[in-house]
Structure formats: C-alpha cells, structure tokens
Amino acid sequence: MENRRRFLTRGFGVLSALAGGGVILRGQDPADHPSRGMITPATQEAIDAGLLYLQRSQNGDGSFGLQQQHGNVAITAICGLAFMAGGHQPGRGRFGRVVNRALEYILSQEDPNTVGFLANRPAGGHGPMYGHGFATLFLAEAHGMVDQPALRSRLRATLDRAVKLIVNTQNKDGGWRYHPVVNDADISVTICQIMALRAARNAGFAVPKATADRCINYVKACQDLHSGGFRYQMQPQGRSDTGFARTAAGVVALYSAGLYDGREVEKGLEFLKRLQPGKTQGGFFADPHYFYGQYYAAQAMWIAGGRYWNSWYPAIRNELLANRSRDGFWSSGNPNDPHYCTGMALIILQIPNNYLPILQR
Secondary structure (H helix, E strand, O other): OOOOHHHHHHHHHHHHHHOOOOOOOOOOOHHHOOOOOOOOHHHHHHHHHHHHHHHHHOOOOOOOOOHHHOOOHHHHHHHHHHHHOOOOOOOOOOOHHHHHHHHHHHHOOEOOOOOOOEOOHHHOOOOHHHHHHHHHHHHHHHOOOOOOHHHHHHHHHHHHHHHHHHHHOOOOOOOEOOOOOOOOOEHHHHHHHHHHHHHHHHOOOOOOHHHHHHHHHHHHHOEOOOOOOEOOOOOOOOOOOOOHHHHHHHHHHHHHHOOOOOHHHHHHHHHHHOOOOOOOOOOOOOOOOHHHHHHHHHHHHHHHOHHHHHHHHHHHHHHHHHOOOOOOOOOOOOOOOHHHHHHHHHHHHOHHHOOOHHHOO
C-alpha cells in the first residue's frame, strides 16, 4: 500500500497557507487524476440530479433532514459535504448559497450549556456526538474556503471550540461515545471524532499527538485478529460482533489517526474486499447501516488506492446508480432519512473528483 505520510505532511502545509485567505481550494484537475473516467456520464447525471434534489428540499433554516430529523446537524453536514465534493464552495457558484446556508445553520447550533458542542438535541437522536463529529468535519473542510471575513472569523472560533471538546471528551481507552462526557466508547462514534480531528489538524488546528495515539490503541483493541473485522466495542478475543460497517469505520479511523500501513489495516481491507458490492446475495441495500458502511468503505479503498480502489469504486458506483429513485434521491428502504442517504451516496460517487481536503491525494 502506498505510504500517505509524506502526502499528508505536504498537504497540511498547503492547507495551512490557504486557511486564512478565502482562497478557492481544489483538488488536482480530474483530467490529470488516475481516477479520471470513473465518473461516467451516467454517474454525473445522477450526481447532478441528486444535488438538485437536495437544493430543492433544503429546509428554510438552511438545515437538512426531514420530519423528525429536521435540523439534524450530522445530516446537514453530510449534505454540505456532498456539495463540496462536487467543487461547490460556500457562497460561490451554482450551489454556493446552499452550502453557505448549511454552514450558517451549523454555526447556530452550538449548545448554550456545553461550550463547543454542536448539536440540535431534538433531532440528534440517542447519539448527539455523531452529529458533533460530522458537523466539526464539515466546518474543518469549509475552513479556508469562506471569503466573508465575519463568517470566516465565526467559523474559526466555533471550530476551535468544537475541536477542544472532542479532545477533552476522549475516554481512558482512547475512544468516544454518544454524549460529550468521558465515559465508555464505541468504534462508530470514535471514527466520527478522529476524522473530524484529522480534518481540523489539516486545516491548521492543534490536535495533540497523544489523542491520535490513544485512538489507534482503542481501534486496534476493537479488531478481531482472526477475521480482520472490527467490533462495535472492545471485547475479549474470541468474542466477535464484527461487521461490514464497523470494519470500514475501523480502517478509516486508523488512517485518520495516522496509521496507514500494517497488519491491522491490511486485514481490515481484506475483510471488506470479501464483502464488495455485487459479491454477496442481495447486497447490503436493505441494511439500515448500508450508507454509513459504504461511505467509510469507499474512503478506505480510496486511501488504499491501487487494486483496492480500482475494483471497489466501479462496484459501488454501479450499485448506487441501479438503486436511486426516479426523482434523483436515494433511500435505503428503511427509516433512514433520504437527505442522509442522498448525501452519503453523492459523497461516494464524487470521491474521484478529489475536491474534499480530507481525501485529497
């Protein structure tokens, strides 16, 4: 597997230089990228339709999420990232206003009783730290793209507090859980926090190395050494509740914490490869965690590169194209919100654009 350390170090300097100036931030030209051609005309048509669906159905307050999920900060962040994955930045271009409104909504959702906590509690479900992690990731990815001085200043201050909250709520084992307190941990919440910290660090915010090191130890402890899959929480070896989504989250958590090579990563990737879209009867589309798992699996394969990515992306692309609605959105056939499903699908399909800073090669 290609070692990413040199790239990330180089990318960190570039992002820091851009962070304060509102400079348009792009990945390399897709025409020059090894993944050129993977976004076929049919794929681009589906992407355009999906973005238009999200634009039309954005809530009046700038948030995303329908019915009981209205205003969910995680869903709002995911949809904002979906636009940014297509090169649409806050306040610029065709969908610039959509991104700007989503950004302003999240900035308005800091909990008055918990400094730095980004959460709409009524729409946050049982695990509001999921929302905080995705919201912090979105703010970090938008950092450096905002050219309005007042908004940029507000974003930076809010992001700084959000990052400190994550650092300060890591538990003794190195993970995070549903609420912004030092308690137990699980791998699903942990990936949201460490990925947000990686994006913030790339944008120039201080993240202690010890935080990432403890996270690596926690994630490794969640892996089943025999199968290579990752569990939901730490368990004694011999007991296993490994699964696709948990393993995808585990691999990307290791990447985000700075571990790009080694047995844990390789075994996790091979576990995922056995469950590649199209290889299993019926796929995962009826699974309530389908989009969550595929979102991280696609990132894992993109960062791994080579044979992993070249095999995985066409498979997930074709599966997503075959399962979208006539109106341009995605829904998994279970209570998951169509804004959530569509945002996740669009991020996956647009990874070859190389526009999101967290994934830029």
